[in-house]
Amino acid sequence: MNNYSLEDIVRCVHSTRGRLRFRLVDSAIDMYKNLSREQKEDLHEKQEAMLREIENMQGITSVRIIKIIASITISYNPQVTTEENVISSLNSIVKEYYPKNVNDKTEK
Numbered sequence: 001m002n003n004y005s006l007e008d009i010v011r012c013v014h015s016t017r018g019r020l021r022f023r024l025v026d027s028a029i030d031m032y033k034n035l036s037r038e039q040k041e042d043l044h045e046k047q048e049a050m051l052r053e054i055e056n057m058q059g060i061t062s063v064r065i066i067k068i069i070a071s072i073t074i075s076y077n078p079q080v081t082t083e084e085n086v087i088s089s090l091n092s093i094v095k096e097y098y099p100k101n102v103n104d105k106t107e108k
Helices: 026-033 037-055 083-097
Strands: 010-016 019-024 060-066 071-076
Touching (some): 037 083, 071 083
Antiparallel strands (some): 010 019, 060 071
């Protein structure tokens, strides 16, 4: 498991009851730009797996990704889960799938 948190990769830019919107932080975008083609393909596969896990989380009603602005919107049923539970689950998923060197500029 990696030693960073969700905030190292995405930040919540909007929150209302039943919906959260996140954007990639600059360091995660920069890290992605510096990956090789093979690393990007590997990351894309991991992102697809992450998306499936997010969609299967209890209480999630929809997940929308807008790649051009590096945004993800997650809608959830507040009668089934809470914002805190969604964020906690996302944090666990991110730690499982995201590259270990997101904040380590020396690691290639």
